[in-house]
Amino acid sequence: MAEIVVRLGGQAGDGIASIGESIARSFSRMGLHVFGVNAYQSVIRGGHVWFGARASDARVYSQGDGTDVLVxxxxxxxxxxxxxxRPGGTVVYDAEKFSIADNEVPVGVQALNVPALKIARKYTSASVLQNAPGLGAAAYLAGIPLEVLHKQLSDSFGRKAGDVANWNLGASRDGYEFASQHASVSEAAPKARxxxxxxxxxxxxxxxxxxxxxxxxxxxxxxTPASSVMHWMAAHSRDVGVVVKQAEDELAAINMAIGASFGGVRSMTATSGGGFALMVEALGMAGMTETPVxxxxxxxSGPSTGLPTKTEQGDLNMMLGAGQGEFPRAILAPSNPAEAYRLTIRAFELAEAWQVPVLVASDFHLSESLMTVDRDEIDLNVTIPSLETVQPDGHDYKRYQLTTTGVSxxxxxxxxxxxxxxxxxxxxxxxHLISDIHxxxxxxxxxxxxxxxxxxxxLHGLVSAADPPILEGPSASExxxxxxxxxxxxxxxxxxLLAAQGRATNLLWFPTVYPLDGDRVxxxxxxxxxxxxxEANYSGQFGRLLRAEAGVHLSERFLKYDGEPFSPHAIVARALEVIRHGG
Amino acid sequence: MADSSATRPGVTTGPALPVVGKTEIRPTWCPGCGDFGVVAAVEGALKRLGIPSHNVVIISGIGCSSNLPHFLSSYGFHGIHGRVLPVAEGIRWANHGLTVIGTGGDGDGFGIGAGHFVHAMRRNVDLTYVTMDNQIYGLTTGQASPTSVMGQKTKSTPDGVIENPIDPIALALASGATYVARGFSGDVKQLTDLVAGGIQHHGFSLVDVFSPCVTYNKLNTFDFFRQRVYKLESAGHDPTNLPAAFQRALEWGDKIPIGLFYRTERPTYEDLEEVLAPGPLVHQPTGLAGKDKLLDEFV
Incomplete structure (x- = not known):
């Protein structure tokens, strides 16, 4: 398995996300597996932002560890x-912007001084172009053919193509050529496939x-980090025939979605923890009125406003307990975009079949990271049944008829x-109400x-209908x-990584977080x-759920609540500790 | 009058289909409650317009008045406190062939639901909102409401209210409602006209109704209003004149106007939402089968 990690950083407004996506998308166009992380702060200009693009000829599931090319x-x-x-890596910088002393460069790393500002000035006096030479240099070092990069750039500029597009093509070509004259392609670079x-x-x-x-x-x-659900849907609303309503608040958003569902169409809302806290009462209304949503x-990261641009899995307790009283719900938790596509479809199927609210639990790391998906993992042909499950035939209709499944x-x-x-x-x-005179x-x-x-x-039906826990990896494991x-x-x-060290491990993961078949788990x-x-929270919320539902206590835990996603190496280290000393 | 929904797409209509009437559920309101007049007016308006009961949805929140949907034979959604309008908007956008009527009290609409009230009006969603405004919280046994007047003594304000009341009419005018009326449940005939006018109006219609609470509000009683109300249509008011409507809205004291304050034509949210142009969402195709071109942007 060959893999390379390219990391690009600067200030918000430097265009880091756009050149980062260019690198990531060039890799995916080469048929490589890619994981892209967009890290930013809750500011619009200034502050530190960076983008990490990891590419490999084998599947990659996270941002990985380390960097091979740093811009x-x-x-x-x-x-x-x-x-x-990592040793053998390269840092691309522009000595006109800042200097790096020899003894500051890590051992085994090359510092490549690309005259980015000078190149940019060839095309325009505007500061917009200073990211393009670095992009070109990074592409060369990462083994991306120039024509792949330039096709990607041309496509992304699209019809806007004009001076700005041409400047970017020129400046990135200059950066690419400069790098090719002063450095060689990283040995870590995977081949197109x-x-x-x-x-x-x-x-x-x-x-x-x-x-x-x-x-x-x-x-x-x-x-943040739910907004881009709305952005994508709004940009495509006519193509996909979906009405997108930016509501006045989250109270309105979920009540509108429930109203639309009652009115006869499949409906959704999306938010983060703070907004979900406002939706709690209406979630119970969906449960009580048996309206799918x-x-x-x-x-x-919470609590309260928390870290708006950082990740956490700290809302599980809230999702489980949201709403006064008791009503059935399901919580699905995809782990990557391919699963997010599939499980969102499942969420609609379950909501409708069981007439309950269904939650799709995402987090910043899933919602905003880029990941490759194979074309055949996105099947657009979904069977969509009619929402009407009863026809008028003169009988005495009971919307909430008592049934063995609970569905009326x-x-x-x-x-x-x-x-x-x-x-x-x-x-x-x-x-009819039985809450007042009755x-x-x-x-x-x-x-x-x-x-x-x-x-x-x-809930009984939901347990059988929802995706069960999945055991992945070898059945015999340490x-x-x-x-x-x-x-x-x-x-x-x-x-x-553990397998490469001769350590057999496997994984029990939960596409459906709730409800669970406790005996089976x-x-x-x-x-x-x-x-x-x-899990990414302070108290081990999922562990607590397993203790309650399955009666098992998982005493060895690796919990993280610093806002950053887990790194594979840190998990390896903790796993080895458990294998050697505990558990 | 002919069935006004007969030409709308996406609804099933026919001359044999019954219009809205009473259900077997008897109202649970106190004897003499103003809300009896309101439910009579809503029923009367729907009957007059001949809209079949299955094409009507009445939405309510929480409070005495919000039990109204149970007493009429249309579809109904009796939701949670303050969220009448977002639910009503969602229903309307799912199927704009339906006649959508929101109902509720002053606490529901102008207190906990005030944010939604303002936004529904600026959107000019085509629905009719009938508020049963008794200037008190009844179901929770008599606390001050957002429309209780200064100085009114209630359980929560034993020394008198020290906040200025919300003026729903002026607020509606300022927020962009396109049909703004006030009725009095002591005058069911005029109230029926106002509700019918609101349902027929293309856009957001507010009918705020003085609907006295006979148990907890000893100040704003039927007699209080009978002695003070006068009809705008008899006073030469021009309902197309917005400044004049504002002026009338601010009148309170010995003479209080009821009737149609303002009416104007403006495109509704549904008119401007392009996805709704082919017809009600509920009858549009679903899913993405055959739309593989959508995936090109991810390459």
Whole structure:
């Protein structure tokens, strides 16, 4: 397996994200597997930003460890990132902007002084071009053919092609040629292989999956890192036939989505933890009125405003407990964009089949990172059944009929003869309130219990219908990792590193975080030689859930809450510690 | 009047289909409650317009008045406190062939739901919002509401309210509502006209109704309003004149206007949302089968 990591850094406004995506997309066009991380701060101009593009001829599931090519547009980038450059690596900088003393360059690393400002001045006096020579140099060092880079740049400028596009092509070519004259292609660079892959973020995959599943309405209030779900859908709203509504707040967003669902279309909202906190009461209304709705919860570091542009899996407790009283729900947790596409479709299927709210738990690391997806992993042909599950035939229609599955026939407004009222108060089978003049009377005490039982019965069906936990890797192993969500990616990479050291490990991960078949989970965990729970929060929220649902206590844990994604090497180190000393 | 929804796409209509009537559920309101007049007016307006009951959705929030959907034979959504309008907007955008009516109280609409109220009006969503404004919280047994007047003594303000009340009419005018009316549940005939006018109006219609609470508001009673209200249509008010409408909205005291304050034509949100141009969303194709070109941008 050959892999290379290119890291580009500078100040917000330097165009780091755009040149980073150019590198990442050039790699994916070469048929390589790519993971791209866009790291930024909650400021629009200034501050330190960087982009990491990892490419390999084998699948990569995380940003990896280390850097082979570092493009430093400012001194801070060099200071922060040069210690991570691997031997044989190169740092690209411009001595006109800042200097690097010989003894500051890490051992085995080459410092390549590319005259970026001088090159840029050939084309324009504007500062917009200073990132292009570095982009060209990085592409050369990473083994990207110039024509691949330039085709990608031309495509991204698209119809805007004019002076700016030509300047960028010229300045990146100059940077490319300068590097080719003063350095050689990195030995780590993987060779092009096979047809181009798709490269998308988790949020793009979620939006695409929603549209493919038949979603017709998305209501959302801007909040990092969920906003780009809305951005993608809004940019394509006419092509995909989805109404996108930026609501006045998250209260409105989820209530609009529930209204639209009641009105007869599949609906979704997306937010982060702060917005989800505002949606909590309406989530219960969806549960009580048995109105399907899909809610994407893209977590970021909390509590409160927390770290808006940093990752965490700290909202699981909230997702599990959101809402007064008890009602059935499902929580799905994709670990990468391909799964995000598939599980978003599952979320719509489950929400509709069981008439419940379904949460898609993402996080900053999944929502905003770029990852390659094979074309055949995105199947746009999704079977989409009719939402009407009852036809008027003169019978006495009961919207909330007591059934063995807990699911009752659903009529849509506009169907003659089936009118009913969906009530957030407790109600009887016809939807009539039993909360006021009837409450406390014996027959309605019984009805209350029957309605609770009916709704909660859906959990049994959901357990069977939802994706079960998956054991990945060799069945005989020294250690079983237990993980959920985006953390699964770094664990997969760590397992490969451990295998290279002769350590067999496997992974138990949970596409469905809730509800769980506790007996099944316990049986799976009891088979493990030893376990290591890996999750990105302070208290081990998923571990607590497993303790409650499956009666297993995972005492060895690797928890992280510094806002940064897990690194495979850190997981390897912790796993070896557990294998040697504990568990 | 002919069925106004008959020509709309996406709804099933027919002369034999029943219009909105009462259900077997009897209102749970206190005897003499103003809300009886409101439900009668909504029923009367829908009957007059001949809109089949299955093409009507009545949405409400929480409070005494929000039980209204249960008493009429249309579709209904009785949601949570303050969220009438976002639910109503979502229903409307899912199927703009439906007649959508929001109902609720002053606490629901102008207190906890005030943010949604302003935004629904600036969007000019084509729905009718009927507020049963009794200037008190009834179901929670008598606390001050956003429309309780200065000095009013309630359980939560034993020394009197010290906040200025919200003026729903002026707020609606300022927020861009395109049909702004005030009714009185002591005058069901005029109220029926106002609700019918709101339903027929193409855009956001507010009908704020003085609907006295006979149990907890001893100040703003039926008698209080009977002695003070006068009809705008008899006073020569021009409902196309926005400054004049503002002036009338600010009147409070010995003479309080009821009737149509303002009406104007402006494109609705549904008119301007291009995705809705082919017809109601509920009848549009779903999914992405055959749209593989969408994936090109990811290469």
């Amino acid at each position: 430093a547009l400012d001194r801070q980038t060099f200071d922060v990132h040069s210690p991570g450059i 096979g047809p181009a892959k798709l490269l998308m973020t988790g949020n793009q995959a979620i939006a695409l999956g929603a549209a493919a599943a038949g979603c017709k309405f998305l209501a959302q209030y801007p909040m 899909v809610v994407v919860e893209a977590q970021r 026939p659903r009529a849509l407004p506009g169907q003659p003869g089936l009118q009913f009222v969906a009530g957030s108060d407790e109600h009887d089978e016809k939807g 409450s406390g009377l014996p027959v309605f005490i019984t009805m209350r219990q029957e309605m609770m039982d009916k709704r909660m019965r859906k 250690l079983t990792f237990v993980a959920w969500g985006s953390t699964v990616g770094a664990v997969r990479d760590a397992m490969r 316990r049986a799976m965990i009891e088979k493990a030689t030893r376990t290591l729970l890996v």
